[in-house]
Amino acid sequence: MNQIKRLYLNEVATRDGFQNEAAFIDTDDKIALIDALSACGYAKIEVTSFTSPKAIPALRDAEAVMHGIKRSPGVVYTVLVPNVRGAERALSCRVDEVNLVMSVSESHNRANLRMTREQSFAQLADVIDAVRGTGVAINVSLSTAMGCPMEGDVPIPTVLDWMARFAQRGVQGVTLCDTTGMAYPNQVRELCERAREQFDALDLTLHFHNTRGMALANTLAALDAGIVRFDASLGGLGGCPYAPGATGNVCTEELVHMLELDGYDTGVNLAAVLDAAARLPALIGHDVPSQILKAGRRTDLHPLPQSVRGMPSQRAFS
Amino acid sequence: MNQIKRLYLNEVATRDGFQNEAAFIDTDDKIALIDALSACGYAKIEVTSFTSPKAIPALRDAEAVMHGIKRSPGVVYTVLVPNVRGAERALSCRVDEVNLVMSVSESHNRANLRMTREQSFAQLADVIDAVRGTGVAINVSLSTAMGCPMEGDVPIPTVLDWMARFAQRGVQGVTLCDTTGMAYPNQVRELCERAREQFDALDLTLHFHNTRGMALANTLAALDAGIVRFDASLGGLGGCPYAPGATGNVCTEELVHMLELDGYDTGVNLAAVLDAAARLPALIGHDVPSQILKAGRRTDLHPLPQSVRGMPSQRAFS
Structure with a gap:
């Protein structure tokens, strides 16, 4: 008998997705969506x-959103915080966790955050000092951990070194x-194995983008390496300025759909997620990359087409 | 040291992809594309x-295309053949292989081919008799082997039974x-393992669609089970009438890109495939699902944006 493995999903659409949207999404709409996600x-x-x-500016209503949502007891509410000022604002809203971001490649950190990595680390170390002892958890998202669009490969030891520096600070x-x-899958497997080996006390999460179609394949590789925590974005919202037109973050409903079929317990109700994802196009004013929204779940069956009786065909769809 | 494993790819865009196109693609354009693919x-x-x-009608120029292309000695040129009449036409064009198609689920076979499965099998058995002894190879594509959009799951023994009937006929x-x-991945792994176990003399190929985003993940599962032959479609052309707007066949350049990164020898030159894929939008008059065409290869690096020096930013792309 297979043992059902519990996985832990973090929904990032309202931060990592909405930050990219050109049109401002009304605060009330954000709150309603987050309440549905809760x-x-x-x-x-x-x-x-x-x-x-x-x-x-898309997220200029951070306080109003945090104060407006109804919190569900089982959910950790996390927010991105870039500096001490942001941490103070977040703490005043009683967040459960702060999420800090920097890149492990110098060029991307400069392009994304306009600082050197050392400047970022110093700034984030101040945030950690400000948050330590408040009971609020601290997570660090290390960008470009599997490659930098300007520098190419990032050596695994570089990633592990940055993890070590934050681990030493007590995140x-x-x-x-x-x-x-x-x-790519073999890279993910190796990185995850080495990270787990070296940092068995850290909660390790994987954050994939589907820019080149590999997000779900990479998820399989991470699962192989024992990872149980994944970020995902409703509708596949989010993306990257270096790949215009390409899909964004791994799509929550595609991830949950696959993981459920493969026998994992994601904790997430796929039908409820699909209902939430279906709201997105009206909310953001454009289509989303989600395939499952278009194609439905594999178990959403179709009637035999009416045309079968009338029309001859050798279309031979394979 | 990892041993480099050789894989064998079958490009299906000019059949499985083009058959779906509403506008007729000029015969000369088809020939030029196939010559590039060769x-x-x-x-x-x-x-x-x-x-x-x-x-x-999209493929009404089958003879002209077969006669017009320049054949490369290392490539097997295969064609879809639905019946004895089609087989005769194909044999007159000296094809290397004929590919027969039927569904392993009754409803889909009726919807797709307007016959019962037994009627399809009888018709394809006649094709096999007509082709046997000519030196032309015979492959059978079994549709809906991992699920039927009308019936749902297709039991693995049903798939194996249809394989057995064709194996007995000598394909x-x-x-x-x-x-x-x-x-989905675990299903693919089990089906492939059982098929390989029971039919070790058959050349076994896997044909994935990316309708629900899982094509590359399913490819990993098939590789795990020892599969070395895969169909793929340039640009991700092709698709299915039950999922309007969803992506189609697994995209050749996305498949090759991942397999190469994971250390496989696909035999395929990715740069040449990308050149060929880049022709598709002009040829077919619309965009293609390929992500790699939009985002480039992972090794296609980007310069540090000019704006880094001027503009402050805390965009924090993770």
């Missing part, structure tokens, strides 16, 4: 970002991010 | 379909087709 069974929801309203979790969809 | 290193190319021109190869993208 009922879906996620382990964690990345609600918003306490960055400067000038830097990310509870690290997320390895495939920021621009450069990860 | 230089890419595929093991096999499914050139066209010798079906009734009324049933699939050289069987392709297991995930016609509407219902396959």
Whole structure:
């Protein structure tokens, strides 16, 4: 008998997805969507970002959103925090966790955060000092952990070194991010195995993008290596400025659909997630990459076409 | 040291893809594309379909295409053949292989081919009798082998039974087709293991669709089970009438890109395939699902954006 393995999903659409949207999404709509997500069974929801309203105007309503949502007792509500000012704002909203971000490649950190990695680390170390002792958990998302769009491969020891520096500062979790969809399965397997080996006390999360179609394949490789925590984005929202037109973050409903079929317990109710994802196009004003929204679940059967009796055919769909 | 494993790819875009196109693609354009594909290193190319021109007008130029292409010595040129008339036409064009198609689920066979499975089998048995002894190889593509959009799950013994009936007739190869993208990794692994165990003399090929985003994940599962032959479609062309708007066949360039990164020898030159795929939108008059065409290969690096020096940012792409 197979043992059902419990996985833990973190929904990032309202932060990693919405930060990219050109049109402002009404605060009430954000709150309504997050409340719907709170009922879906996620382990964690990345609600918003306490960055400067000038830097990310799409998320300028972070306080209002955090105060407006109804919190579900089983869910960890996390927010992105770039600096001490952001941490103070987040703490005043009683978040469960703060998520810090920096890149493990120098060029991407400069392009994304306009700082050197050392400057970022110093800034995030101040955040950690500000948050330590408050009872709020700290996670660090390491961008470009599986490749940098400017530098190419990032050596695994570089990734492990940055993990070590944050582990020494006492963070509870690290997320390895495939920021621009450069990860491939054998690389993921090796990185995850080495990270788990070296940091068995850290909560390790994998964050995939489907930029080159490999997000679900990479998920299988991470599962092989014993990973149980994954970020995902409703509808596949989110993306990367270096791949215009390409799909974004791994799509929550595609991930849950596959994991459920493969016998995992994701905690997440797929039907409820699909209902939430179906709201997105109206909310953001454009289509989303999600395939499952278009094709339905594998178990959504179709009637025999009416035309079968009338029309001859040798279409031979294989 | 890892041993480099050789895989064998069959390009199906000019048959499985083009049969779905509403606008007729000029015969000369088809020939030029197939000639380009012949230089890419595929093991096999499914050139066209010798079906009734009324049933699939898009491929009504099957003879002209077969006669017009320049054949590369290393490539097997295969064609779809629905009946003895089609087989005669194909044999007159000196094809290397004929590919026969039927569904392993009754409802899909009726919807797709307007026959019962037994009627299809009888018709294909006649084709096998007509081709046997000519030196032309015979492959059978079994549709809905991982699920039927009308019936749901197809029991593995049903798939194995149809394989057995064709194996007894002396075909050289069987392709297991995930016609509407219902396959999931653990199912693929089990089906492939059992099929290989029972039919070790048959050339076994896997044919995935990316309808629900799982094509590359399913490929990993098939590789785990020892499969070395895969169908793929340039640009991700092709698709299924039950999932409007969803992506189609597994995309050749996405498949090759992942397999190469994972250390397999696909025989296929990715740069040449990308050049060929880049021609498709002009040829067919619309965009293709391929992510790699949009995002580039993982090794296609980007310069540091000019804006880094000027503009502050806390966009924090993870």
